[in-house]
Amino acid sequence: MARILVIGGGTGGTATALALHKAGFDVEVHEAHPDTAEDLGAFLTLAGNGMRALAQIDATDAVTAIGFPLRSMRLLDATGAEVATGPLGEADDPLLRFRCLRRGDLNSALQKEASRRGVPVRHSARLASVEEGPDSVTARFTDGSSATGDLLIGADGLNSTVRKAIAPDARPVYAAQRVFYGRTRDARPPGEGEQFTMVRCSEAAFGYTVSPDGETYWFARVTDDPLTAEELTRGGWRDPLVSLLRRDTGPAADIVAATGPGTGDVLVTNATEIPPGTPWRSARTLLVGDAAHGASPATGQGASMALEDAVVLAKSLRDTPDTGTGLALYEALRRPRVEHNTVVSGSLSRGGRGGTVPRPREEDLPRLLDWDTAVSG
Incomplete structure (x- = not known):
């Protein structure tokens, strides 16, 4: 059984650990923050695609126990007059209904669920460096401790320390x-x-x-x-x-x-945002979530994209014969979708100025996320 180290215990990192654990891997999480209350005052919205991903790793109940659902959206002009209103996503499906949560509460709920399933979550573990060898990868922490595994997943956010090992010149x-x-x-x-x-x-x-x-x-x-x-x-x-x-x-x-x-x-x-085309991986190290493809918040998809990453990565490693093949398949499946989101979100932030990339087929997403359906390139 492959041993996988996840660096970062936020939404994306902990969900990745849950997905990898469900796929049968030996996984542990290392989080720099001393507790689960990072960004306690901030809130986020999980969209239907993020909720779909949570359902595939059996984490729906843990998340719907906190926050509240959102069924509709309306648009007002500068005077406060209503311009438009309508349902938000798949509002009639309780599993896919948008949800508003405090970021710290979401992190806490997912970490508690990981611990309940036997996935170790170590706090106050701030990464100092990553060392890859021919047969393993080692994470060294600022307190002098270390951990060694077969694969290391960098889910440590926009200012990722893991990314410095893969793409030292890449910056948000x-x-x-x-x-x-x-x-x-x-x-x-x-x-x-x-x-x-x-x-x-x-x-x-x-x-x-x-x-x-x-x-x-x-x-x-x-x-x-x-x-x-x-x-x-x-x-x-x-x-x-x-x-x-x-x-x-x-x-x-x-x-x-x-x-x-x-x-x-x-x-x-x-x-x-992380510029499209930024390298995501080496032989035994992979970036996910904001560390790989952080986007401006204009589309509100950051957390949901990270949850999608978790499911697709676990399935890619589960359904391929070796780590290298699994990582390559994961990148081929994920890069078009997440970079489309980065470009669209950046264009919205810049008032319509920005590049364009082909729009992925939304109808492919349910099949790709379905846990019981094998992935294919």
Whole structure:
């Protein structure tokens, strides 16, 4: 039985471990963060494709126990007038229904599920380097410990240490927007339950949803120069963002104004992406999720794409005679789809400016993710 090391215990890394364990591999997770609460204030939305992937690794119950479903989406103009509304994805299928969750809660739920199944999850294990040999690969950690396996999976995010071993010159690039997000119990924006609302503000793309207990989760994407490391950590972004959004009469400014230190304050990050064509693998090391194909958040597909990765990788290794063949098949199956998402998302962030790549056939995805159907190139 092959021994596989997964570096990174976030959504993609832990789901990859669950999928590999289901496929019969000996797998363990090494996570740099000391607990499961990374990015506790941030939220994300799992789309139908991500929920489909979770179902294939028997993790639906673990995830639907947290967060809340989203059945519809509506679009408002800058004045707050409704432009369009409709169902969100396959809203009638409980297994495929979109779901809104806090990132820290999702990581915690998946890690608990991994531990329940006997998959070791080691915390405070910050990777220092990767050493490949002819018959094994070794991860060395900053505390002086190490782990050796037959294959190493880098699921350690946009600033991946594993990627430095495979593609030392590859770097995330700025995708033209600053992304603000927050949550508050003090806003009462219009909208129905289980609904996501997008607002076409004149100076931002804004979205929000309200949980069943009345907490509003929101984000704003603003085109501007990238923030420095110091600016990203200094705080105090609420008032400038409110001033920007006050140029319109829709609900966005009031929602942000209601967000304060007691509910997580306003967080900000730079939208970044991994350039298409970045190498993903060597003989015994592979990148997945944001480490391989991180995209701007404009399409909202980052976590769902990572969940797809988990299933397709496990099936590719399960259904091929050796690791090299399995990794090559995985890359052939995944690169067109994820790079299409990166390009489309980057184009949205840049106001329609960006390249184009062929659109993969969406109708092929259910077969590719179906656990009981063998993969083929």
